[in-house]
Every structure is written in C-alpha cells, then in structure tokens.
Amino acid sequence: MSGKILKKADAFYDVYERKPGADKLTTHYCPGCGHGTLHKIIAEAIDDFGIKDRTIIISPVGCSVFAYYYFDCGNVQSAHGRAPAVATGLKRANPESIVISYQGDGDIAAIGGNNILQAANRGENITVIFVNNAIYGMTGGQMAPTTLLGQKTMTTPRGRNPHNEGYPLRLSELLSTLESPVYIERVALTDAKNVLKARKAVRKAIKCQIENKGFSMVEALSPCPSGWRATPVEARKWIEEKMMPYFKLGVYKDNTKGKEPYIPPKEEFTTSEIEKIIGIAATKGKEEVRIEPPAARYRNPAIKIAGFGGQGVLLLGEALAEGGMRAGYHVTWLPSYGPEMRGGTANCQVIISDDPIGSPLVSAPDVLIAMNRPSLDRFEPDVKKGGLIIFNSSLIDRRPQRADVEVIAIPATEIADNLGNTRVANMVVLGSYIAKTGILTKEAVISTFPIFIKRRDLIPLNEEAVQKGIDWVEG
Amino acid sequence: MEHVLEEVLPRIEICEEECKGCGLCIHYCPPKVIEASPSLNSHGYHPAHYKGEGCIGCGICFYICPEPGAITVYMKPSKGEKR
C-alpha cells in the first residue's frame, strides 16, 4: 500500500518532442526560474480538475513563448501582448474550452495593456496568469512596466527614474477597479508558504472559469535569476525584500461566491431559418410589377437628388431605386459621400435603366431634384440638355436659369406643412416626378414604404404626400 | 520479515538528469535532507541528491522545484494529506 505521490503532472508531455535540440526532458527555462514552478501548478490543476482535453493555453511572446513545448493540451501561440484578444476569439468560438492566457509583464502591461484591460472589462470567461518579474527576460533584460524604481536594466542603465519612465505599474490593482473581473489575486513565488498560496490562487482562478463565472487573473511575482544576475535563492529573497513592499500580495477582487454562472446560449439554425433571420427569404419569389415604359425622353434616367441633411433626400432616392427594382429595371443608388458631403448638404445619385448599369456615378444628371437653394446653385449647370429640374419653390427663391431643360416648381415644404409634417416634402416631390415622367406608378412607389418608413403610422401621411405631388403636376 | 521489504515512506526521488542544480529544494527543505551531488550530470550541473533518509513528505521540494519531472515525492499512506 502506498500513499499520495507528487509527480510530474499528466498535463505535461512525458518527452518534450516539440523542443528542439537533444534534451527533451528539461524545460528551456534557466535554473531557478519562476515559470517552471507556475507551469507545474497549472498542470497539476489541469490534472486535478480533469480538463486536459478542454484546456487551451496561449503562449505569449517572452520566455514562456515555448510553453507549448510542455503542456499536453491545445496550444496557440500569439503575437506580443495580444493573448487576451486571441483568448477572446478562442473562448467565444468554443465556450466549453478552458482558455488560459499566460503572459509576462511586458506582454500584458506594456504592449498589450489595452488588450488585457478590455478583455477584463468585457468579463471574458478566461483565466490569465500574469508572470511579473520586473524585467524583459527573453529580449535581454530591458525595462518592464513593472521594473522597480532605481532598478538597473539594459534600458535603464542608471536605474528606473520616475521622471523619465514613471512608476512601476500595478496591474492587479488597476484591473480590480473594473466591474467585470471576478477574481484577481497577487501571489509570489518565493518560499514554500507563498508557493502554496500561489497554487491555491491558480486553482481558484481556473475553477472560476470552469464554473462559468467570468474573468480571473493571478499575478505572480516571479524570480528571474538570470535577468537579475542573482542566484536562485537570492532572487527569491529579492522578491520578498524589493518587490513585495511595492507589489503587495493579496486578493484584490473576489466575487466568486456571489457571482452567478453565465453560459452563453448555444443555438444552431437550419439554413432556411437563417435565410429568414437575415431577411432574404422574404424577397424570394416576390412578384415584380412591370409597368408601362415612360415616354422615350424620360427613359433610363440618371437622377441627382440634393438638399439639406434631414430633408430626406437619401430616402427619396431609395424609394425611387427600390420602386425601380420592383418594376424590373436595373437600378443603382449612391449616397453623397466624401468631398461632396459638406456644408450640411446631402445628395444621392440614382440610375434607373433598362440595361445593366456601368458607372453608377451621375455627373451629368437627366433629372435634378433640388430641395434647397445651394443644391440648385451647385447642380443646375450639370443637368443634361433636355433634362428635367424639379425644385422646391418653398425654399428656393429663384427659378433655374437654364432655358434648355424642363422645369417643375413645386412648393413642397408648404404642401407638406399643410399636411402637418414638413418632413414629407420629399414625398411630395417624388409624387411630382413620377407624375411628370411616368417612370413609376404611385402604387409602385408606396409599395416600398414599409421598407424605409420604420413608423408604420406615418405611412398613410407619406402616401398622401405622394398624391399631393401627383396632383400638383396633373393639376 | 515482511516489513523489511516495505518501502521506506515518505521519501523523494530526484531525477538527476532533469535537475538544473538551482539549489532551491536544498535551501527550502525543512529537514535539510537534500544536498548537492558532488558529481555533474550531463548538462554540467551538480544535481540535487536525497540523503536517503529523514524526508517528512511535506512536498515543499516538489512545488519549489521549477522542473516538472525532477522531483517525485512518495508520501506516507495513512498520515494526512498535508502539504
């Protein structure tokens, strides 16, 4: 009969086949490094919780970039600092997986500072192991955001100076001010007592994720004997004497008791349900109404519609394009956008054509609908000879100067005002255009309203406005 | 005579080829039953070596050791699981 055995965890590979070189039995870490200790604690927890198959460890940039040599679980290597974003993608894709983001101080608190902040704030149900050794180990001993004041590194050769580099960043404290994180603790890999506390914390953090409670992070003050030019034992003393007074150990946040588990809903849909949800099923088999073609001079119009923002010129264009499409024409609709969008004006360009449309740009319109004076001033010269200008005479105090075009002057804003809503002036103008040209019927136009007009109770008013425009032209 | 054949528990086993000679187990072992071996392993380290008796099965060397497989601790069956 034998007792409990503490041995190499099952979550480690027996032989590190991914590790290059002849030695596939020991880690690549320096003697006395804290990474190994943390790896062991994590691996033991994976064993004890029975989550080896579900676990995915993200190896960052830093000394632990090769964590995937050792862990017999899913492994993803990520860009410097981005592990929390990668973890977000992994976890959201498979919420049943257990995602552990293993990061060093430069990775998490410098280059990836915003990534950890935002992942924590989203409350991603992941576990972050933050190894704080106050230095950039892998790249050769440069300053980390957690380098202590006065600490000499390759990039602070005279010691960290608060006037030049600021103060060491306390990430656990910072993140614990956020609402979402569930569990944050700082531990130290020093003597037996603290290592066992670290073990407890790592287990709790992983359990927090298993129980679907949300974001957890353990910050481990970790020895870097090589980077600090200290013996392994001295390095641990240095943590106790230099780091711990500034980076105080303890639990910074713990909502594990009160927090309700949240399991994201897992839904699957059939292809026809998906088509319905994204609104394409409704368009299938919809009847198109062929209408009588208009007089030759009004066919295939390139239309420019312009006015103040808020006069509904984009919507007027959409109604024309949608109506045209339903009548079986080729159509394009292009909003004002870019350099044309200035001075609070809006315009759009609509083409309704018997043939497929090449350029959707309307530089010389057949039809100009001008809802305000700047629009008439600006676009009148561009209208094609023999074209049509419809202008809102309520707001435009001059007639077009062109003698080679047809003109409709319509007091659209006044008509709309009399209907009780100046905003339907666009529909009044639309009515006048279809009445003048016959390009679309009133029915074709109003059949499009349910798409554009969100408030159903306003549809009758818009219909009335179209009719008023028709009446204005037909007298 | 049967109990003579029984394993002496608790005890530790050190895989000397997995040891990097960092000395942490030696430093932190409460009963001080680990020492540095005078011989070198193939990596050029003086590996930790169990003196052969006096282990109390506390597990501290296991957790303090950074190498996943360097130390194995065999605990006593009946005495509690205190680590």
Add this chain to the structure above:
Amino acid sequence: MARELIKGNEAVIKGAILAGCRAYFGYPITPASEIAHAAAQYLPLVGGTFIQGESEVASIQMVYGAASAGLRAMTASSGPGISLKQEGISYLAGSELPCVIIDIMRGGPGLGNIAPEQGDYHQVVKGGGHGNYKTMVLAPNSAQEMCDLTMLAFDLADKYRNPVIVLADGFIGQMMEPVEFPQARTVEVDKPWAVKGTRETRKNLITSIYLSPEELEEHVRKLARKYAEVERNEQRYEAYRTDGAEVVTIGYGIVSRILHTVVDRARKEGIKIGLLRPITLWPFPKKKIEELTKQVRAFLVVEMSTGQMVDDVKLAVKERKPVHFYGRTGGMVPSVDEIWEKVKAIIG
C-alpha cells in the same frame, strides 16, 4: 428573380452568414461601418458572435483566436484600420489560419479623408505586414459581388488555410444595388488542425514561430509552394469586349464600372477598346494580360491612386506594349469624359 436593394457593405454580412461565418470582430471606421452594423444586427441572431474590439489590432487577433478554433471568422475596416491589422494578418498567414478581411478603401495617407480611393492596393496586395507571405485579394465591383466574393473568400480561405482580403472602395461599399442572395449553406469544412478544446484536437498547435533557421526556411518554402498553387489555380478576371480590342483598359472596383461605360461609348463609335477587370488582385490575372499583350496596341490602366496596380500590369506586359496610366486621388473619381479623352489620345 426577386432581389433585394441593399448596400454593398450590408451584402457582405448577409453573404458571410450564408457562407457559414459565425464570428465578427471589428472596430468602426467610415466608410466600412455598415459592415459592423449589419454584423451586430444579424450574427447574434444566428448563433454567432459579434464583438466590437478595442482596436483593429485587437479585432484581428480575436479573428486569429476564432480561426484557431476552426470557426469561419471575419473582420472589416478601411485603410487606417487595415494598417493596424497588418500585424495580425502576418501572424494569420504565418500560422496558416483561414479568415476573411474586408477593406473598404478611403483616402490617404494618414487620416486622409473618408472619400473613396484605391490607395490600399500596395498594402493589401503586396502584404503590408512583415515576412514572406501572401494574402489572396478579391475585388468586387457591385453589391452583388460584395456578397458573392465574400462567400468565395471564405471558401478560398479554408481551401488554402490563408487569410483572404476583399478589397473594395468606398463607393462599392456605400452603393445600393439589387442583390440576389444565394441559398444558405451548411458548411462543414474539415479542420483537423484546429484547436477546439476537445480530445481530438488536444495535440494541435497553432503557431508562427520556428526558431531554427532550417525549420523556418522549410515553413516559408511550404508557404511559397502554396502561393504558387494559388497563382496557378485562382486567377480570376472579367474580360469585357476585349475581342479585337486595340486598346484594353484595366481597372478594378468602381473604376471598372466607369470603364464599362467608356468601352460601350467607344464601341458605339466604332473604336475598338475593351476592359479587363481583375477580380483577383492576388493572384493577379497575369496569364490573361500576357494573352492580350499579343493582340493590343496598348493598355490603359485607370486607378483611384497615383498608380499602384499599374506596376503589376507592367510586370505582366514585360515592356512588350505601352502601358498608359490615368489616376485620380483624394476622393476625386475619374469621369467617363476624362478617360474618354485619354483613350482618344492613345488611339490617335
């Protein structure tokens, strides 16, 4: 056939969902934001994920995570955001992860403006990130193709385990046109390499790091072989009225629509010009251009840039025929008349 009048940007998302995409991570930017709006609207309703990332840098890495997990995932942005995503794109290519990235181009450099331009060609087609990699690039010129090419992009991405970029200008993104949506697909692409947090995928590793020079060179060579295969198999283009054309115009995106009109006008007047529209910008349709080189007197490349794609045309033509260029920038769009003048000058 019934069609839906829809913005190109929205058609992207409907197409993506029909192609089985279930994750979108992005950051807002004009003129690409409608893609994010539509993704936020629809993806959660079909069991998918939408996250507005904290930055483009983060968003592309979320795509990296979801793609690692085997999900069809995407992001979208415009030039300044694509610049930020280049870090992630290099990692995605290096780790051979499939995903789709949409770039709705605006004016640059710097903040430039929000008007349409085609100045991202080099950063997208030549690979704006570090290292020896390629991304496939598809260039739609209609709302319909915004849907269709997004769907194709997911298929190509999975087929080659590589990021695919859909490169469109602001006009193609903002324009509404009728779109006929295909049926939704049940996508079951076998991804035995993915890391899903399951027993079957436990041994898998997603990485772009190959520490030893020998291994990295081997990896880069393997990628190069894949890219060569893509170049052989995937060159796509539309040749419009190139039969007997003396001058072939070349343009993509909104410019190809304008050139279409120019070609029709010229043919009506008996001037023999045609249009070659690259649909894949990488792989560039070199074979077709080589073939046309034998027939034409000259090429005219038109871009909304100071001349980026024209470099690839010149590489394909190999100085055997003159390659003329006309470009506008800053949101200024080359007009039919401007191009017409240029064509007449070339024809003589």
